[in-house]
Amino acid sequence: TEIPFTFTPTVLGPIPYQYWLQTHNENEIDAQQSTLNVTGTGIAAPGSASFALAPPPAPLFGQLLTMKVSALNPDLTVNTNFNGPLTAAYTGPTVSYSVPPVTGSVPVTLTHGMGSFSFNFPNAGIYTFVLSGDGVSTTINVNILESRTQVKVTGSIAPSATAPMISATVSVEGQFGLVPDGLVVFVLDNNYAIYLPPITLVNGTAALKAALPSNLSAGNHTLETLYMPFISVSPNFLPSQATITIPYNPPH
DSSP: OEEEOOOOSSSSEEEEEEEEEEEETTEEEEEEEEEEEEEEEEEEOOSSSSEEEEEOOOOBBSSSSEEEEEEEEEESBTTTTEEEEEEEEEEOOBBBBTTTEEEEEEEEBBBEEEEEEEOOOOSSSSEEEEEEEEEEEEEEEEEEEEEEEEEEEEEEEEOSSSSOEEEHHHHHEGGGOOOOOEEEEETTTTTTSSSSOOOOOTTTEEEEEOOOOTTTTTTTEEEEEEEEETTTOOTTTTOEEEEEEEEEEEOO
């Protein structure tokens, strides 16, 4: 099946981006995901001087990001004669009806038409920047994201002398190649009465080994694995989950 796809940058300059593709099976989200890396060049109609603002390849909130700024001639080439200050005024997204969007400005100095500034975006969403200097003003929207995550899990249930033992290996991948931290929580057969200890991720991986009820029935069992980020430490990761089927064949 072919799906038509068009990538149109809305920011001036060369822009890399990463899409995560995921299918839906009725009301269930398929645990299998694919990534699509694309690049494009955002352009503006020639005719007047302007400024360009390029976000980093991983535009995530909650961490210090470097934004590149350039002054453009009417033909969209870099104005290497522009040397001096400009102001990057910003308005953030509305995250609560009771709290106004964040606003402010950041000073930027361009040398030979090029410069940059660093900024820690407090929330995900669309930020509107107005770049002003030397009588020129340009408005640019920048979309700041949360990193999607993908859970991959394998497991087995084996008999033992006292009770069946479940073993599982989990890896959690973050968008843009980031390594998530947080907890993974396990649920067997949608039965929360069966205790399986939560495991803290180390370098994006975790391993589970636990005893199951001695009367566990033979046949297939479902293991749901939920990734839960540490919000206070890394607020820019989204939770995710994966479910696998594990067969159990006790000795006769």
